[in-house]
Amino acid sequence: xxxxASKRADPAQSWFGPGHELxxxxxxxxxxxxxxxxxxxGGGWGPSQAEGAAWDALQAEPLHESAEDSQFFFQQARRLxxxxxxxxSRLYRAFLAARAALGxxxxxxxxxxxxxxxxxxxWTLALCLLYAAEALALWLLPRLQRGATAKNLARxxxxxxxxxxxxxxxxxxxxxxxDRLAGVNYGALFVLPVLMAGVLTPRLLALAxxxxxALLMLGxxxxxxLEGADIGLRMTQAGLVGSGFFVVSLLASELAxxxxxxxxxxRGSMELARQQAQLNRxxxxxxxxxxxxxxxxxxxxxANPAARILLADxxxxxxxxxxxxxPAMVRKxxxxxxxxxxxxxxxxxxxxxxxxxxWPELGRDVSLSFPSGWQRSxxxxxxxxxxxxxxxxxxxxxxxxxxxxxxxxxxxxxxxxAMGRVSAGIAHExxxxxxxxxxxxxxxxxxxSGEPRAQQLTRMVASNVQRLKRIVEDVLEVAPGAVPTPxxxxxxxxxxxxxxxxxxxxxxxxxxxxxxxxxxxxxxxxVSFDPEHLRRVLVNLLDNALRHADPGPASVQVLLEEEAAAxxxxxxxxxxxxAGRPIAPEVERHLFEPFFSTRSRGSGLGLYIxxxxxxxxxxxxxxxxxxxxxxxxxEFVLRLRRVPPPSTPPAAFTPSPTNxx
Numbered sequence: 001x002x003x004x005a006s007k008r009a010d011p012a013q014s015w016f017g018p019g020h021e022l023x024x025x026x027x028x029x030x031x032x033x034x035x036x037x038x039x040x041x042g043g044g045w046g047p048s049q050a051e052g053a054a055w056d057a058l059q060a061e062p063l064h065e066s067a068e069d070s071q072f073f074f075q076q077a078r079r080l081x082x083x084x085x086x087x088x089s090r091l092y093r094a095f096l097a098a099r100a101a102l103g104x105x106x107x108x109x110x111x112x113x114x115x116x117x118x119x120x121x122x123w124t125l126a127l128c129l130l131y132a133a134e135a136l137a138l139w140l141l142p143r144l145q146r147g148a149t150a151k152n153l154a155r156x157x158x159x160x161x162x163x164x165x166x167x168x169x170x171x172x173x174x175x176x177x178x179d180r181l182a183g184v185n186y187g188a189l190f191v192l193p194v195l196m197a198g199v200l201t202p203r204l205l206a207l208a209x210x211x212x213x214a215l216l217m218l219g220x221x222x223x224x225x226l227e228g229a230d231i232g233l234r235m236t237q238a239g240l241v242g243s244g245f246f247v248v249s250l251l252a253s254e255l256a257x258x259x260x261x262x263x264x265x266x267r268g269s270m271e272l273a274r275q276q277a278q279l280n281r282x283x284x285x286x287x288x289x290x291x292x293x294x295x296x297x298x299x300x301x302x303a304n305p306a307a308r309i310l311l312a313d314x315x316x317x318x319x320x321x322x323x324x325x326x327p328a329m330v331r332k333x334x335x336x337x338x339x340x341x342x343x344x345x346x347x348x349x350x351x352x353x354x355x356x357x358x359w360p361e362l363g364r365d366v367s368l369s370f371p372s373g374w375q376r377s378x379x380x381x382x383x384x385x386x387x388x389x390x391x392x393x394x395x396x397x398x399x400x401x402x403x404x405x406x407x408x409x410x411x412x413x414x415x416x417x418a419m420g421r422v423s424a425g426i427a428h429e430x431x432x433x434x435x436x437x438x439x440x441x442x443x444x445x446x447x448x449s450g451e452p453r454a455q456q457l458t459r460m461v462a463s464n465v466q467r468l469k470r471i472v473e474d475v476l477e478v479a480p481g482a483v484p485t486p487x488x489x490x491x492x493x494x495x496x497x498x499x500x501x502x503x504x505x506x507x508x509x510x511x512x513x514x515x516x517x518x519x520x521x522x523x524x525x526x527v528s529f530d531p532e533h534l535r536r537v538l539v540n541l542l543d544n545a546l547r548h549a550d551p552g553p554a555s556v557q558v559l560l561e562e563e564a565a566a567x568x569x570x571x572x573x574x575x576x577x578x579a580g581r582p583i584a585p586e587v588e589r590h591l592f593e594p595f596f597s598t599r600s601r602g603s604g605l606g607l608y609i610x611x612x613x614x615x616x617x618x619x620x621x622x623x624x625x626x627x628x629x630x631x632x633x634x635e636f637v638l639r640l641r642r643v644p645p646p647s648t649p650p651a652a653f654t655p656s657p658t659n660x661x
Contacts (some may be wrong), residue, residue, distance in 0.1 A: 093139070100138075106131065107129055111125075124178065134163075153165075154202050154205060169213060187241055190216070193209060194206075194209055194249050195249075197210070222234075287306055288306055290306040290309070292398070292401065294399060298351075302333050313342070362381070363379050365379055365404060366378050377404040378401050379402045381400040430472055431472055437465055438462070441465065487531070488527070489529055499516065502516075515555045516558070518558040519558065520560040521561065538576070540607070541576040545576050545577070556577070558575070558577075569642035571641060573637065593608060610636075614638060
């Protein structure tokens with residue numbers, strides 16, 4: 001008798017989609033018995049007829065699925081928990097069915113014997129009818145089976161034990177005793193309660209049941225001897241039958257225990273497999289690379305969120321200024337690839353891969369054109385696997401999809417990192433010769449103090465030497481190396497002081513026509529940043545804003561404010577605004593790249609250094625357009641990570657809430 005059961009998985013319960021069969025081994029728990037003490041009874045590739053409708057059904061699903069995704073794991077865990085009780089339930093009901101069948105056989109035997117003229121005693125027929133009625137009622141009425149657990153059957157005082165095993169011992173003993181002189185041997189019936197106790201109860205209680213049956217056999221034999229039966233024959237038969245009861249009890253208990261141990265091991269393996277499947281699912285769901293599982297019929301068995309985003313039309317999201325519902329996604333698997341015109345290049349690639357049986361290791365590029373005009377270039381890689389089921393072996397194709405823009409961005413980042421390391425090495429080599437040139441130029445300027453032409457040349461050399469020094473310092477500032485530990489800094493004080501110093505350096509006289517406007521909060525706003533690095537970022541952005549701002553009052557504005565957070569310290573928001581024309585798209589695309597500048601004498605490292613320093617301290621920097629009817633312009637937005645204020649705040653002057661120059 002097998003205690004395992006197979007159950008077809010729901011499509012939402014298997015990452016490989018519908019049709020996947022999960023063989024769930026149902027096992028018991030270690031305890032007083034072999035079973036859990038707490039268990040209780042209990043299409044093809046055909047084209048779509050309406051392509052537009054198919055796309056509408058697949059398109060634009062919000063990215064709010066954490067609860068749905070986690071439900072998969074709860075369903076798997078619930079199935080494992082339920083599996084432990086089903087084994088005991090099935091065995092218990094099997095024994096109840098055997099008792100009912102035995103009761104009917106006993107009644108039929110008595111009736112047939114009467115028809116043949118044997119004339120059995122009426123009390124024998126009455127006992128058989130009583131036993132058959134009780135066995136049928138216990139088998140057919142679930143209400144009578146309540147409380148029939150391994151824990152209850154493990155106690156000889158429980159009603160469940162007496163309703164089944166105890167009743168069998170007593171009634172079979174009566175049949176055997178009252179019919180001791182007849183030719184019918186009712187002693188063989190004791191095998192059923194002994195076997196039932198050996199399988200469903202602990203070994204000690206099983207041996208006790210076998211002992212009761214053996215004592216009943218010996219008692220009936222002794223009664224027969226007192227009435228004149230052969231003592232040797234009767235006692236020998238009773239002793240052999242009693243010994244057989246003990247053998248049956250021990251064998252049944254040992255086999256049931258071994259089966260329970262194997263099922264516990266299988267359940268442990270199932271739990272490990274469940275944990276591994278959960279880990280794999282979490283990894284796949286969080287992957288930035290899209291993953292699709294497709295069969296030969298073109299049916300998508302599984303798709304992670306990244307793949308569903310890449311297959312969706314991105315034009316509605318790109319056109320909107322904000323998308324609070326998240327990126328557009330196609331609906332969850334299963335679905336068919338064919339039927340959407342935009343996916344035809346993908347369909348052709350999958351068909352080609354299945355026919356050829358292989359795909360280039362580095363993948364190929366495909367371009368998807370959506371009805372809205374949005375186009376997306378994808379890098380497509382494929383892997384093949386064979387899925388074994390009960391009767392078939394099915395080929396599956398795993399598609400790894402990645403946006404070519406991300407591939408190019410990653411390649412660009414690798415190039416920038418390599419270039420940064422090379423530039424740092426070059427800067428170290430340039431620093432010493434540059435210092436020698438600067439010193440020699442200073443000596444030459446002293447020797448040619450009376451020659452105007454020579455003085456002009458030395459000043460030109462000094463100016464370019466200082467420019468080269470700044471470039472070297474900028475390169476070394478962002479070169480890979482030891483990252484300084486961020487310290488809590490009062491951004492309100494630092495921003496106000498930096499704006500005042502910067503205004504004096506650039507000779508911006510205070511007044512109604514002053515181009516600088518600085519607004520900071522009155523209370524301290526503590527952020528995690530190195531003070532000198534934050535000052536340098538702010539000065540770079542202020543220089544850039546003043547350089548590109550239109551003339552006029554408040555054309556350069558600095559705003560520092562705090563962002564509310566649901567939990568934790570949250571963020572501080574620092575905005576540097578300059579009034580002026582919008583940034584050209586071709587310029588904005590390369591704005592934070594090193595050595596990119598729109599000025600002939602610019603180093604192209606200012607914004608790149610700002611971004612690198614912000615990333616070093618966990619801050620973020622971005623540029624956006626401010627659409628203001630009165631004063632439109634561009635603004636750089638820094639989001640600085642806040643920290644709880646220190647116990648001893650930094651000693652500095654208290655900034656005014658509004659400092660307008």
